[in-house]
Amino acid sequence: MPDFHLFSNGPRPVAPFSHAVESDGWVMLTGQMPTDPAAPDAPLPAGIEAQTVRVMRNLELILGELGLDLTHxxxxxCYLTEFERDYAAFNETYQSFFAEDRRPARTTIGVTALAVGALVEIDMVARRP
Incomplete structure (x- = not known):
């Protein structure tokens, strides 16, 4: 049976979902928005770089609650609302979170809109050692 994880100190869900679902060592993390877990009603950070950092920090928080990190x-x-405008700056920021020889497989998709007016959303699949 899968384990459904919702963490009280994690980002406030913007829809009815779990922060992560785990089955047989595979962990699927719900896409995170650039909201601040400590101030969920605060304005979003300005610009793709700041929003990407906030999304990645939120994903790191969820991974940490599971005893994992980005190496897993x-x-x-990755979903971008302004794909052509933001793709290069997004890549520059995103890649700083991973070692050059340990980058996960990735798909990046341009979309028309995201929840809370975000410029970026990222979901992840991790594997327990």
Whole structure:
């Protein structure tokens, strides 16, 4: 049976979901928004770089609650509302979170809109050792 994880100190869900679901050592993390877990109603950070950092920090928080970190991530899906404008700056920020020889598989998708007016959302799949 899968384990469904919702963490009280994690980012406030913007829809009805778990922060992560785990089955047989595989951990699927719900896409995170650039909201501040300590101030969920605060304005979003300005710009793709700041929003990408906040999203990645939120994902790190969830991974940490599970006893994992970014080295356990095997795949990411990234969603950008301003794909052509933000893709290069997003990549520059995103890659700073992973060692050059340990980057997960990734798909990046341009979308028309995201919850809370975000510029970026990222979900992840991780694997327990």
């Amino acid at each position: 991530v095997v795949q990411c899906r």
